[in-house]
Amino acid sequence: MWWHQHNLCLRRPTEEDSSSGDLGKKVSVAGSGTGRGSPAVTLVQLPSGQTVHVQGVIQTPQPSLIQSPQIQTVQVATIAEADGSAESDGVIDSHKRREILSRRPSYRKILNELSSDVPGVPKIEEEKSEEEGTPPNIAAMAVPTSIYQTSTGQYIAIAQGGAIQISNAGSDGAPGLQALTMTNPGAPPPGATIVQYAAQAADGTQRFFVPGSQVVVQAATGDMPTYQIRAPTTTLPQGVVMAASPGSLHSPQQLAEEATRKRELRLMKNREAAKECRRRKKEYVKCLESRVAVLEVQNKKLIEELETLKDICSSKTD
DNA sequence: AGAAACGCGCGTCAAAATGG
DNA sequence: CCATTTTGACGCGCGTTTCT
Numbered sequence: 001m002w003w004h005q006h007n008l009c010l011r012r013p014t015e016e017d018s019s020s021g022d023l024g025k026k027v028s029v030a031g032s033g034t035g036r037g038s039p040a041v042t043l044v045q046l047p048s049g050q051t052v053h054v055q056g057v058i059q060t061p062q063p064s065l066i067q068s069p070q071i072q073t074v075q076v077a078t079i080a081e082a083d084g085s086a087e088s089d090g091v092i093d094s095h096k097r098r099e100i101l102s103r104r105p106s107y108r109k110i111l112n113e114l115s116s117d118v119p120g121v122p123k124i125e126e127e128k129s130e131e132e133g134t135p136p137n138i139a140a141m142a143v144p145t146s147i148y149q150t151s152t153g154q155y156i157a158i159a160q161g162g163a164i165q166i167s168n169a170g171s172d173g174a175p176g177l178q179a180l181t182m183t184n185p186g187a188p189p190p191g192a193t194i195v196q197y198a199a200q201a202a203d204g205t206q207r208f209f210v211p212g213s214q215v216v217v218q219a220a221t222g223d224m225p226t227y228q229i230r231a232p233t234t235t236l237p238q239g240v241v242m243a244a245s246p247g248s249l250h251s252p253q254q255l256a257e258e259a260t261r262k263r264e265l266r267l268m269k270n271r272e273a274a275k276e277c278r279r280r281k282k283e284y285v286k287c288l289e290s291r292v293a294v295l296e297v298q299n300k301k302l303i304e305e306l307e308t309l310k311d312i313c314s315s316k317t318d
Numbered sequence: 319a320g321a322a323a324c325g326c327g328c329g330t331c332a333a334a335a336t337g338g
Numbered sequence: 339c340c341a342t343t344t345t346g347a348c349g350c351g352c353g354t355t356t357c358t
Contacts, residue, residue, distance in 0.1 A: 270343090271330080273343065274344090275327090278328085280345095
């Protein structure tokens with residue numbers, strides 16, 4: 001489980017931290033209106049530079065980010081202790097651990113739920129921004145409708161008007177984009193995001209099929225590659241199979257190629273998903289840290305208030 | 319200066335969670 | 339129920355810091 005990983009350690013403030021007011025990550029209290037009866041508002045400067053309003057010392061409990069993981073941590077600890085065997089101290093293999101440990105909800109879900117409850121908590125967007133994951137030279141041009149990557153690493157962008165722009169993925173002073181205009185312009189199918197298939201044709205040309213009815217054909221020779229848009233039915237060479245119709249696969253080699261293609265696609269998707277997941281995780285941890293900082297400040301104020309009340313009580317009894 | 323330790327991000331796999 | 343997405347776990351490489 002993720003909070004067992006050595007890499008993720010929320011710094012626990014030491015005795016020194018709380019006594020000196022330095023919360024390890026420089027949380028500063030800007031000011032407090034401590035009028036009795038009215039809710040006091042305290043400005044807390046978080047390590048990230050974000051300012052948080054802490055309302056009143058005594059207040060209704062806020063929804064806590066830490067809640068559900070904490071509960072599960074307790075459960076895990078109980079299980080480990082109840083076992084009492086060598087399994088609990090590291091001998092246990094990962095598979096068994098996975099069986100024992102329950103899974104917690106996703107970061108996206110937690111953060112999004114929290115964002116609807118607590119103002120100021122950033123909501124995780126459903127989709128990445130357009131420029132993320134696209135080559136810089138493509139991002140700079142007229143907003144494309146679809147971007148495809150060829151097997152050679154080149155990018156093809158199809159714009160609204162049917163114009164096609166091709167660029168090399170390499171960043172070493174990449175040559176300018178070549179622009180082509182489709183003979184039968186039309187909006188590409190919505191939702192299509194990746195090239196379906198790429199292959200070296202028998203005539204030495206490279207062909208990659210974009211979703212829809214067009215085939216982009218790249219000539220193999222020449223310094224400046226040339227591209228053509230053709231109808232797939234007239235140009236489909238032997239050995240090139242549209243991925244959209246797997247039913248037409250027959251030979252073991254074709255099946256193997258299809259399997260490889262699917263696997264590569266899956267790996268690519270998972271690679272991106274893992275990156276996203278890590279990004280969300282970091283955001284989640286940041287959020288937890290902020291929450292900890294706020295609670296530390298609240299706790300400190302509560303203690304101070306308690307001391308003040310104690311003083312008042314003791315002075316009255318004297 | 320070189321070795322060891324540490325932290326971090328990445329890619330991959332597998333399993334859980336989720337959506338249709 | 340199945341396909342897809344999400345995420346924990348693992349191993350690896352690389353850069354930085356600490357130790358000798």
